Amino acid sequence: MEVTSHRFRAAAAESLANTQLQRALARIPERFVAARARAAAEFGEFEQLRAAGAAIRERTLARLDVLLERFEAEAVRRGARVHWAVDAAEANRIVLDIARGHGVRRIVKSKSMVTEECALNDALETAGLEVLETDLGEYILQLARERPSHIIAPVIHKNREEVTELFSARHRRPRSTDIAALCQEAREILRPQFFAADMGITGANFLVAETGSVALFTNEGNGRLVTTLPRVHVAVAGIEKVVETLGELAALARLLPRSATGQAISNYFTLLTGVRGATESDGPEAFHIVLLDNGRSRLLGSELHPILRCIRCGACLNHCPVYQTVGGHAYGWVYPGPMGAVWTPALVGLERARELPEAATFCGQCQVACPVMIPLPDLLRRLRTRATAERLRPARERLALNLWGCAARHPRLYALLTALAARMLYRLGHRRGWVRRLPLAAGWTATRDFPAGEGRTAREVLRRERSG
Amino acid sequence: MSAREAILTRVRAATAGTRAPPAAEMIPRAAGTLTEDPLARFRRLAEASGSTLDEAASAAVPGCVAAYLKDAGLTHAAVVWPALAALPWTAAGIAAEARAPQTTDAIGITGAFCGIAETGTLLLLSAGDSPGATSLVPETHIALLPRERIVRDFEAAFARVHAERGALPRALAFISGPSRTADIEQTIVIGAHGPKRVHIILVG
Numbered sequence: 233m234e235v236t237s238h239r240f241r242a243a244a245a246e247s248l249a250n251t252q253l254q255r256a257l258a259r260i261p262e263r264f265v266a267a268r269a270r271a272a273a274e275f276g277e278f279e280q281l282r283a284a285g286a287a288i289r290e291r292t293l294a295r296l297d298v299l300l301e302r303f304e305a306e307a308v309r310r311g312a313r314v315h316w317a318v319d320a321a322e323a324n325r326i327v328l329d330i331a332r333g334h335g336v337r338r339i340v341k342s343k344s345m346v347t348e349e350c351a352l353n354d355a356l357e358t359a360g361l362e363v364l365e366t367d368l369g370e371y372i373l374q375l376a377r378e379r380p381s382h383i384i385a386p387v388i389h390k391n392r393e394e395v396t397e398l399f400s401a402r403h404r405r406p407r408s409t410d411i412a413a414l415c416q417e418a419r420e421i422l423r424p425q426f427f428a429a430d431m432g433i434t435g436a437n438f439l440v441a442e443t444g445s446v447a448l449f450t451n452e453g454n455g456r457l458v459t460t461l462p463r464v465h466v467a468v469a470g471i472e473k474v475v476e477t478l479g480e481l482a483a484l485a486r487l488l489p490r491s492a493t494g495q496a497i498s499n500y501f502t503l504l505t506g507v508r509g510a511t512e513s514d515g516p517e518a519f520h521i522v523l524l525d526n527g528r529s530r531l532l533g534s535e536l537h538p539i540l541r542c543i544r545c546g547a548c549l550n551h552c553p554v555y556q557t558v559g560g561h562a563y564g565w566v567y568p569g570p571m572g573a574v575w576t577p578a579l580v581g582l583e584r585a586r587e588l589p590e591a592a593t594f595c596g597q598c599q600v601a602c603p604v605m606i607p608l609p610d611l612l613r614r615l616r617t618r619a620t621a622e623r624l625r626p627a628r629e630r631l632a633l634n635l636w637g638c639a640a641r642h643p644r645l646y647a648l649l650t651a652l653a654a655r656m657l658y659r660l661g662h663r664r665g666w667v668r669r670l671p672l673a674a675g676w677t678a679t680r681d682f683p684a685g686e687g688r689t690a691r692e693v694l695r696r697e698r699s700g
Numbered sequence: 701m702s703a704r705e706a707i708l709t710r711v712r713a714a715t716a717g718t719r720a721p722p723a724a725e726m727i728p729r730a731a732g733t734l735t736e737d738p739l740a741r742f743r744r745l746a747e748a749s750g751s752t753l754d755e756a757a758s759a760a761v762p763g764c765v766a767a768y769l770k771d772a773g774l775t776h777a778a779v780v781w782p783a784l785a786a787l788p789w790t791a792a793g794i795a796a797e798a799r800a801p802q803t804t805d806a807i808g809i810t811g812a813f814c815g816i817a818e819t820g821t822l823l824l825l826s827a828g829d830s831p832g833a834t835s836l837v838p839e840t841h842i843a844l845l846p847r848e849r850i851v852r853d854f855e856a857a858f859a860r861v862h863a864e865r866g867a868l869p870r871a872l873a874f875i876s877g878p879s880r881t882a883d884i885e886q887t888i889v890i891g892a893h894g895p896k897r898v899h900i901i902l903v904g
Contacts, residue, residue, distance in 0.1 A: 256885070263886040276731030284724040294720035297711040310867075316704040368892060369883035387883050395884055415881055415889040422893065423803050443868050453836060453879035453894020460832045460871070471707065482854035483727040493882070496730065496745070497819040500894070501874035508870065511828025513800040515870050525707045532714035 233351040237564030240587035247558040264550035267494025286605040289541035299441040306444025310506030312519040324355035336430040342455040343367035344435030366454040381560030384546040432458035436469035445505040449498040465516035487603040491545040527579040541604040548598035570598035589615035658687030738817035745820025749877030755902040762792030778807035783829035801837040808838035815850040826871035841895040
């Protein structure tokens with residue numbers, strides 16, 4: 233999928249000017265932040281649960297090779313086929329080969345961010361296959377030819393009128409702007425497609441090593457339909473998604489829905505192991521699991537290692553003042569918000585996403601909300617440091633930071649410069665108490681005033697108090 | 701080198717020498733899971749997730765289903781799990797067919813392997829006589845759950861599957877209420893692609 237993260241600033245400005253988007257984003261605090269807080273409070277020992285979740289994920293990552301091999305052996309023992317893909321192109325090739333091998337023409341999909349990462353739909357459609365997204369949000373986006381703007385609420389940026397337009401253009405049915413009627417319309421249109429499809433494609437919320445199972449958490453029921461009715465099921469999963477035991481899965485099952493939507497449990501939590509039995513009337517005859525690396529193994533043990541704990545709940549997006557203000561599309565790739573500001577440079581390269589680590593206020597809410605305690609602000613800070621060290625930042629910014637660094641290493645020089653600056657600010661603004669336009673930093677004062685201060689630095693004031 | 705070897709080699713190199721942190725000693729459960737009466741908790745949380753509940757003695761199950769269908773103004777034609785085909789449906793006025801459901805079937809009647817009190821969740825296991833589609837395709841899902849098969853939490857449910865079935869069945873479906881979506885304007889609508897109604901009859 234095309235990466236447009238380099239134009240984050242311009243895209244963010246467009247988002248700010250988009251009043252419809254701003255109205256949509258204004259729902260986040262109540263629908264997601266408050267819902268999660270209520271679920272956590274109702275749970276009780278949610279902080280202990282987060283700590284357990286973080287430990288489980290770290291434990292997995294420390295033995296990832298062993299667990300992946302165990303997962304593969306168990307899945308194969310139960311009749312699944314396991315494929316390994318170094319990158320997105322290889323994953324797409326594998327899925328295409330599976331489709332061809334089974335004589336597949338029509339594919340139904342359940343929502344999956346990892347297949348967005350691979351741009352799998354484009355690859356399959358280019359090869360002449362029919363691919364239908366069946367999650368309501370993803371279906372709307374497929375009609376609109378857009379990408380998701382949130383990892384669990386993909387169509388959060390659209391309002392019902394836009395959905396009405398899309399549906400009436402495609403379905404040729406009486407128009408309705410009633411949300412329940414729109415959902416019913418999508419249900420009726422999509423229902424026959426589940427029965428007609430040869431193959432279902434899903435992601436995987438977790439892989440369970442001890443049983444060789446794929447775990448899915450969904451609300452709409454399309455995830456179950458996609459894995460029950462078609463004769464072939466393909467699950468695509470990042471290699472980091474494995475856990476060892478069903479007990480660990482139970483712990484993460486408590487964290488994921490509460491963090492994502494504030495539900496104690498998703499409507500459907502499905503655990504899929506192996507293929508249809510001889511006496512069964514439904515379930516896939518062939519089950520393929522594609523394990524995707526696409527840059528993840530490089531992150532193991534690196535300075536960004538903790539992002540591999542991520543369980544894609546979206547809580548950091550919902551709690552981020554930047555995401556809440558600019559929405560997901562501005563981030564320019566598949567994963568937005570704080571996790572996206574780490575995942576994107578980690579997977580596509582910092583040079584293609586150097587603006588994203590800057591898209592943070594370091595308020596720390598993402599880390600507080602993260603169900604597996606990923607230190608997101610730290611990771612963003614490390615990316616900023618690397619961007620500066622690798623000369624990926626603008627020359628003026630580097631110069632300013634170098635000058636500041638030089639002064640900060642020389643206390644006397646620093647004292648002199650700050651004393652001069654304090655006096656200058658006082659002279660510029662003491663009548664109003666504010667400076668309207670800062671020399672050398674007009675961009676900063678373009679949208680706000682700078683306090684003029686009292687003409688003395690804190691050091692000077694302290695020294696006077698001590699000597700006085 | 702195959703993709704498998706390339707990936708595993710990189711992972712091995714990166715994890716070599718790292719010590720796995722110890723397994724979590726105790727996974728917290730939702731407040732009340734280990735203290736509240738499981739049946740009462742199951743009822744409370746199943747209702748909170750949008751299911752309706754009733755109870756019936758074993759022999760009265762078909763009549764109880766018929767009464768629910770009548771009250772809700774629903775058809776008395778249903779698909780049932782083959783495992784439940786022998787119940788006296790006809791005597792209760794229900795035209796029950798033990799076959800895979802089609803998209804025109806309005807009512808699906810299933811059993812349940814167990815209920816989980818922690819979240820008010822049903823667990824259904826796939827098998828030849830208990831197809832997954834019956835709880836999924838029809839608009840109304842009626843589940844018969846023996847009341848002694850309510851366990852406290854997910855761990856207990858997994859332990860029971862292991863004890864009674866050995867290996868995991870192909871599909872474990874943990875179901876908590878009717879299907880729903882909040883994709884359009886984050887407004888919850890009940891009845892997305894799965895059932896619009898889940899009615900649980902506690903049996904026994």
